[in-house]
Amino acid sequence: MDSLNEEITGTILRILLFIILLIVSGYYVLRFFGRLAGANMFSVMAEGFHTSAPKGELGPRFFTYGTIFAYVLTFLVFFIFLFFLPQRIYYMNEYHAGGLLGYRDVGVKVYDPDERGYVDYPMYFAPLPAGAFTETFEVILLYKEPSDDYYQTTELISLCFNLPGLIAGIVLLGVVYIFLFLLVKDYKNDKLSHRYIAARFCQIVGMAPWKAGVIFLSLFLVIIITGTVLIRKHINHYTDLYESHQKALRSALLKKVSPGDTLTGYVIRRFQSQESETSTTESADGRRTRRETKYYYIFHYTVEFRNLIHLPVYLNLALHQDSKETAMLNRSFPDKMTIVPKYVKDYNFIVNPDYSVSLKGDKNIP
Secondary structure (H helix, E strand, C coil), X not given: CHHHHHHHHHHHHHHHHHHHHHHHHHHHHHHHXXXXXXXXXXXXXXXXXXXXXXXXCCCHHHHHHHHHHHHHHHXXXXXXXXXXXXXXXXXXXXXXXXXXXXXXXXXXXXXXXXXXXXXXXXXXXXXXXXXXHHHCCCEEEEECCCXXXXXXXXXXXXXXXXXXXXXXXXXXXXXXXXXXXXXXXXXXXXXXXXXXXXXXXXXXXXXXXHHHHHHHHHHHHHHHHHHHHHHHHHHHHHHHHHHHHHHHHHHHHHCCCCCCCEEEEEXXXXXXXXXXXXXXXXXXXXXXXXXXXXXXXXXXXXXXXXXXXXXXXXXEEEEECXXXXXXXXXXXXXXXXXXXXXXXXXXXXXXXXXXXXXXXXXXXXX
């Protein structure tokens, strides 16, 4: 209960911090751009709220609301992706744990050779089990904040997560600039130009805009790359610790299973994810194209295989919501949202050529 209260308090403080920083940073952005453009941006914005454009044209009101909307999005991207990134990197470097991935529960079950069994790490968004026997017991790196009981993966620190965020933030920052520029130009109705803005930037900041942009970009890239390097360092550390155990477990497992084998497995957990599929059709004359997107659920079942090696082995079985296998497996769950079945039933599974598994339909499916 105490950890839940601390988590709620932490979330509230983050929201308050977001709102305060949004307002304060917005104030200084308007002041700075006002110096660049030679205008009182607060008067410009106030005027923009009350001035409409002729029909069919974009005017001050559109630019004003566009500026606010684009800036909130820009700040949100930088706040979520990059503002807390140094803190996340520090926590990951100081409060990390590792092991061999087992299966997803309320948290994640990780095999620890020192404990000779699976260890539970509480998590909000735990990874799914391996999809094939050849992928079992992958090395996993986790970390947590010192005041939090819940662990998380390193996804929020990774290069593939933060680099798109940085690119999106830069693009949105450019959109904010364009809206502000058009708003002032429309308000003053003069020959305000980008060259004039650049010259004023040099006078005020003491360097060219492109140099400031390079410094700004380099700073964030250094932070992102630092996080990536530290992730690799710790993964290599746990790989060195557990690689021999991983190889031994996989070797013993692959001696017990081969493509075409029939195995008995038990469905112990179920999770859902929503996916989409977009199809494109053309009209008979080829002049019009129609795009249609369909959304559907994929059910992820955690299948436990016992007595293959000295500890249970877990695989993920992903099935479409409309498949017969899904309808059959869902019978053991009390409702659509519950992740734990009301009873554990054994099923026959066949090992596929890629060492994933499928339900053996001749017995299981009526």
